[in-house]
Amino acid sequence: MKIETKIEHFNEPLYLESGRIFSSFKLAYETYGELNADKSNAVVVCHALTGSHHAAGRYDGDTKAGWWDSLIGDGKAVDTTKYFVICVNIISSPFGSTCPLDIDESRGKEYRMRFPVVVISDVVNAQRRLFERLGIKKAHAIIGGSLGGMQALCFAIEHSDFCDRVIALATTYATQAWAIAFNKIAIEGILNDPNFDNGNYDKEAIKENGLTGMAIGRMAGHISFLSPHSTKSKFDRKYVDTDGLYELKGRFEVDRYMEYNGYNFSKRFDPLCYLYIAKMMNVFDCTRHYDSLKDALAPIKAKLTLISFSGDMLFMPREMREIYDSLVDMGRKNMVEYIDISSDYGHDAFLVEVEKFDFYIKRALEWKK
Amino acid sequence: MKIETKIEHFNEPLYLESGRIFSSFKLAYETYGELNADKSNAVVVCHALTGSHHAAGRYDGDTKAGWWDSLIGDGKAVDTTKYFVICVNIISSPFGSTCPLDIDESRGKEYRMRFPVVVISDVVNAQRRLFERLGIKKAHAIIGGSLGGMQALCFAIEHSDFCDRVIALATTYATQAWAIAFNKIAIEGILNDPNFDNGNYDKEAIKENGLTGMAIGRMAGHISFLSPHSTKSKFDRKYVDTDGLYELKGRFEVDRYMEYNGYNFSKRFDPLCYLYIAKMMNVFDCTRHYDSLKDALAPIKAKLTLISFSGDMLFMPREMREIYDSLVDMGRKNMVEYIDISSDYGHDAFLVEVEKFDFYIKRALEWKK
Numbered sequence: 001m002k003i004e005t006k007i008e009h010f011n012e013p014l015y016l017e018s019g020r021i022f023s024s025f026k027l028a029y030e031t032y033g034e035l036n037a038d039k040s041n042a043v044v045v046c047h048a049l050t051g052s053h054h055a056a057g058r059y060d061g062d063t064k065a066g067w068w069d070s071l072i073g074d075g076k077a078v079d080t081t082k083y084f085v086i087c088v089n090i091i092s093s094p095f096g097s098t099c100p101l102d103i104d105e106s107r108g109k110e111y112r113m114r115f116p117v118v119v120i121s122d123v124v125n126a127q128r129r130l131f132e133r134l135g136i137k138k139a140h141a142i143i144g145g146s147l148g149g150m151q152a153l154c155f156a157i158e159h160s161d162f163c164d165r166v167i168a169l170a171t172t173y174a175t176q177a178w179a180i181a182f183n184k185i186a187i188e189g190i191l192n193d194p195n196f197d198n199g200n201y202d203k204e205a206i207k208e209n210g211l212t213g214m215a216i217g218r219m220a221g222h223i224s225f226l227s228p229h230s231t232k233s234k235f236d237r238k239y240v241d242t243d244g245l246y247e248l249k250g251r252f253e254v255d256r257y258m259e260y261n262g263y264n265f266s267k268r269f270d271p272l273c274y275l276y277i278a279k280m281m282n283v284f285d286c287t288r289h290y291d292s293l294k295d296a297l298a299p300i301k302a303k304l305t306l307i308s309f310s311g312d313m314l315f316m317p318r319e320m321r322e323i324y325d326s327l328v329d330m331g332r333k334n335m336v337e338y339i340d341i342s343s344d345y346g347h348d349a350f351l352v353e354v355e356k357f358d359f360y361i362k363r364a365l366e367w368k369k
Numbered sequence: 370m371k372i373e374t375k376i377e378h379f380n381e382p383l384y385l386e387s388g389r390i391f392s393s394f395k396l397a398y399e400t401y402g403e404l405n406a407d408k409s410n411a412v413v414v415c416h417a418l419t420g421s422h423h424a425a426g427r428y429d430g431d432t433k434a435g436w437w438d439s440l441i442g443d444g445k446a447v448d449t450t451k452y453f454v455i456c457v458n459i460i461s462s463p464f465g466s467t468c469p470l471d472i473d474e475s476r477g478k479e480y481r482m483r484f485p486v487v488v489i490s491d492v493v494n495a496q497r498r499l500f501e502r503l504g505i506k507k508a509h510a511i512i513g514g515s516l517g518g519m520q521a522l523c524f525a526i527e528h529s530d531f532c533d534r535v536i537a538l539a540t541t542y543a544t545q546a547w548a549i550a551f552n553k554i555a556i557e558g559i560l561n562d563p564n565f566d567n568g569n570y571d572k573e574a575i576k577e578n579g580l581t582g583m584a585i586g587r588m589a590g591h592i593s594f595l596s597p598h599s600t601k602s603k604f605d606r607k608y609v610d611t612d613g614l615y616e617l618k619g620r621f622e623v624d625r626y627m628e629y630n631g632y633n634f635s636k637r638f639d640p641l642c643y644l645y646i647a648k649m650m651n652v653f654d655c656t657r658h659y660d661s662l663k664d665a666l667a668p669i670k671a672k673l674t675l676i677s678f679s680g681d682m683l684f685m686p687r688e689m690r691e692i693y694d695s696l697v698d699m700g701r702k703n704m705v706e707y708i709d710i711s712s713d714y715g716h717d718a719f720l721v722e723v724e725k726f727d728f729y730i731k732r733a734l735e736w737k738k
Contacts (some may be wrong), residue, residue, distance in 0.1 A: 018615035117615045177600035177623040181592045184624050185554060185585060188631075191618070192581045194563065212561045216554060216582075220589050223550045228685055231546035237654060246387035246486040248648055249560070254546040255553050262557075279617055285606060316597055 003057035003066070005030055007096055008130055014091075020116035023105065027130050028089040028096025029053045032072060033080030035134070042136045043078055043365065044127070045087040046144030046151035048351075049277050050269055052095040055087040056080075070354040077358035078365065083140060088130060090123045090151070092277050094270040097126075101203065101270060113199035115276060120147075120284045124154045128162065138162055141365050142302075145169035145350035146315070147277070150284045153323075156300045157286055163302040167364045169357070170312055170350040172319040173293055174285035179314050182224040183278040186217025190271045199272055210266035214274060219262040227311035227346030294326045305364035306338045307357055309349040337364070372426035372435070374399055376465055377499055383460075389485035392474065396499050397458040397465025398422045401441060402449030404503070411505045412447055412734070413496070414456040415513030415520035417720075418646050419638055421464040424456040425449075439723040446727035447734065452509060457499060459492045459520070461646050463639040466495075470572065470639060482568035484645060489516075489653050493523045497531065507531055510734050511671075514538035514719035515684070516646070519653045522692075525669045526655055532671040536733045538726070539681055539719040541688040542662055543654035548683050551593040552647040555586025559640045568641055579635035583643060588631040596680035596715030663695050674733035675707045676726055678718040706733070 007028050014022040030053045035042065045055050045068065056072035058065050072078040072085055089097040092115070100115035107114075131139070142163055144152040149171025156166040172179075190196055193213030195205070226234075235254040243250035251259075290296035306324055308317035317340050324338035341356050343349040349356070376397050383391040399422045404411065414424050414437065425441035427434050441447040441454055458466040461484070469484035476483075500508070511532055513521040518540025525535040541548075559565055562582030570580070595603075604623040612619035620628075659665040675693055677686035686709045693707035710725050712718040718725070 020615075113617065115617075117617055119615075174606060176597065177604040177606065177621065178592070178595075178597040180606075180621050181588075181595070181600060181623050181627060184627050185589050185592075187624075188585050188588065188628070189558075192585070213585075216557050216561070216585065219550075219557065220554050220592075223547070223554075223589075226547075226550070228545065228547040231550060235546040237543060237546065237549075245652060246389075246488075248482065248484075248486055248644060250648075252546065252549050252651065254549050255556075258550060258553050259557070275617060279619075282621065283614060313597075 003030060003032070003054070003059055005053065005096060008133065010129055014122070014126055014129070016116055016122045017119045018117055022098060022116075025091060025098040025126060026096070027091070027098075027126060029130065030055065030066075030087055032056050032085040033083050035084040035136070039135050040138065040140060041082065041084050042131070042139045043083040043085045044131070044139050044142045044155070045072065045078070045085055046142065046148035047087060047090065048146040048148050049281060050265070050274070051148070052093065053087045053089040054095075056085065067351060068354070071358055071361065077362040078143070083365070086131075088127045090147075090277070091126050092118045092123075092273055092280060094273040099270070100199075100272040100276060112272060115272070117279055117283070118276065119280055120150045120154045121158060123280070124151055124158065128159060131162075138164060141165035141167060143167040143361065144171070146171055146347065147281050150281070150286075153286055156302050156304060157296060158299075160299045160301040164369055165305070165364055165367055166300075166302040167305040167307070167361060168320075169307040170309055170315055170347055172315040173296070173323050174287055175282050176316075176319065179224070180282050182220055182314065183282055185220035186214060187275060187278055189213035189217035190275055196271055201271070203270070206271065207267055210263050211271050212266070214269075214271045215262035215266035218265045219258040222258055222261055224314040225347045227313050227344065229311055229344040230346050230348075233344060293322065294330055297323065297326055297330065300335070302335075303364070303367045303369065304336045305360065305367070306336065307350075307360060308338075308340045309343040309345070309347070310340055311343050311346045312349065314347040372399060372401070372423070372428055374422065374465060377502065379498055383491070383495055383498070385485055385491045386488045387486055391467060391485075394460065394467040394495060395465070396460070396467075396495060398499065399424065399435075399456050401425050401454040402452050404453040404505070408504050409507065409509060410451065410453050411500070411508045412452040412454045413500070413508050413511045413524070414441065414447070414454055415511065415517035416456060416459065417515040417517050418650060419634070419643075420517070421462065422456045422458040423464075425454065436720060437723070440727055440730065446731040447512070452734070455500075457496045459516075459646070460495050461487045461492075461642055461649060463642040468639070469568075469641040469645060481641060484641070486648055486652070487645065488649055489519045489523045490527060492649070493520055493527065497528060500531075507533060510534035510536060512536040512538075512730065513540070515540055515716065516650050519650070519655075522655055525671050525673060526665060527668075529668045529670040533738055534674070534733055534736055535669075535671040536674040536676070536730060537689075538676040539678055539684055539716055541684040542665070542692050543656055544651050545685075545688065548593070549651045551589055551683065552651055554589035555583060556644060556647055558582035558586035559644055565640055570640070572639070575640065576636055579632050580640050581635070583638075583640045584631035584635035587634045588627040591627055591630055593683040594716045596682050596713065598680055598713040599715050599717075602713060662691065663699055666692065666695055666699065669704070671704070672733070672736045672738065673705045674729065674736070675705065676719075676729060677707075677709045678712040678714070678716070678722075679709055680712050680715045681718065683716040
């Protein structure tokens with residue numbers, strides 16, 4: 001299938017939870033498969049913090065496929081011969097949707113640090129506008145992991161009539177202090193890097209050289225995506241061949257992995273966008289407008305599938321389990337399934353161990369209403 | 370008791386594992402209690418990465434006691450009416466023992482980045498020199514947590530005739546990739562801070578202003594000292610009262626905690642010393658000169674007590690358990706005890722939950738040879 005990014009412009013206001021307003025906005029997205037005649041086969045895929053709408057397939061001439069390509073495609077668990085899959089770049093992300101680097105039309109200048117804080121509910125509201133425009137009144141399913149799982153849960157709660165099935169992986173009902181602490185390293189690293197210049201950095205220079213503060217922050221992120229077990233099996237105590245054990249700057253292989261990933265990341269992801277999306281993750285709490293988790297879950301009408309990973313150090317399995325237990329307590333056992341996948345890959349498992357859970361996704365997509 | 374730091378100078382070479390040599394060195398230390406006539410009641414306490422030889426008691430006019438004051442003192446588990454307790458500042462640490470800020474006599478200038486990498490074995494060898502000078506031929510016991518636990522294990526293995534009892538808490542036999550990854554954040558933060566100036570920073574300016582890169586690295590350290598459970602019970606999702614939820618720079622309480630501790634720490638601890646001690650921790654592997662963990666443990670003659678903490682995210686309980694299992698396999702069940710303390714405090718538990726394990730320390734000190 002030919003893969004291409006589409007951009008949809010909305011010349012209409014988007015009211016944000018913060019009280020601020022986008023007078024217009026745009027969304028980048030991709031689709032895979034065909035929308036059927038009654039527009040009932042849409043599967044919405046939601047991406048994570050640094051992901052994009054490029055969830056599957058390859059662009060012309062590209063060797064690397066979309067981030068969930070092993071899950072989505074013809075004959076795969078999310079079968080594009082049956083489903084019309086759509087993935088929308090979240091607002092605040094640098095891959096085509098409205099973001100801090102866009103022109104704030106009221107000022108004729110880039111938003112930069114004047115960009116409003118956008119929350120998961122806002123991101124999901126914006127996606128609904130796109131689906132309306134495409135004539136999709138109801139999704140067959142919503143699927144997402146990590147920050148994408150937050151979007152999926154938000155769809156289930158705040159757009160209950162839109163969702164028949166919701167599948168949330170490696171996520172939580174409210175970002176916990178432990179995850180907020182990990183994000184702090186990146187936030188503090190970015191804000192304090194002199195080259196960040198309070199958001200007025202030269203974009204091209206960052207693409208060329210990266211931003212050290214963000215690279216270091218991202219290294220902390222990588223710790224949270226891994227696990228004690230996965231770091232041991234991947235790196236153990238292997239030392240970089242060319243480095244001296246008794247040299248102060250000598251490195252273990254795990255050090256080199258972090259450097260490589262941290263510095264590369266800082267060249268390919270915009271630091272302001274990172275700040276805004278980390279904030280979005282931190283602020284996420286689906287219980288905020290409710291008295292309790294149970295109150296928050298009460299509006300859900302979708303069949304809900306929750307998948308956690310045993311070694312996830314960012315969003316612990318018990319956080320997903322709490323959602324399940326609450327729904328069972330509420331007498332909704334028939335509408336929720338919870339699966340804890342045994343994995344040594346930590347949080348990354350939802351991206352790298354698709355073969356361990358794609359069966360559950362397939363089954364969840366076939367769950368009879 | 371009157372507490373004071375003593376400094377002992379050694380005008381004799383100390384040969385380091387790296388092949389480098391200190392032609393002279395000094396050690397800062399404190400003692401509590403009285404050495405008995407046959408010098409058989411010495412209990413050596415080993416401190417952690419950012420700790421010091423000030424393990425117990427209060428200096429004149431000081432309100433804050435030493436870091437293990439709840440464990441050490443008259444009538445406490447490490448009873449100074451019975452034992453002569455001695456705690457030595459490790460070489461590389463900024464609190465009085467030879468460190469990178471001292472004058473390298475061969476050059477007449479401060480060592481700075483020319484300081485040699487010092488490993489746990491070196492630190493322990495230096496301590497032995499002091500004990501010899503004090504006439505202590507054998508210690509009643511060695512106790513240490515975290516980096517101090519590494520010293521304790523090193524004493525047990527490499528100075529087996531010196532040790533009757535060794536008690537190691539919240540530590541490991543070899544620093545694992547997960548812990549090395551956490552240290553990487555601090556190392557990278559320090560090395561890349563422009564004010565670090567490749568080790569040529571102005572010491573007084575750092576004391577005054579701190580070093581942002583080290584502060585951020587220390588924040589990552591704080592994550593590893595805590596646990597998902599302790600951050601939740603301590604901070605939950607509480608937001609700083611005066612900050613706006615929808616402001617980009619608005620903070621959760623856990624953010625404020627990390628800022629407070631990170632920035633304060635960076636004013637009170639020298640960044641070069643931090644680099645060298647983090648390296649020391651990373652390099653620690655008591656199996657390095659042996660074929661296996663069992664081989665490494667074979668020389669131990671002391672009664673060994675291993676205490677881990679269930680929520681420790683830096684050195685996992687299973688790392689201590691491996692030592693125990695190896696010794697049991699080797700038919701040494703009668704000389705080792707392993708206790709896993711249930712704790713929500715993570716790695717910090719060895720400092721903050723003394724009441725949960727002081728009984729075991731007391732018992733270990735009374736373990737008949």
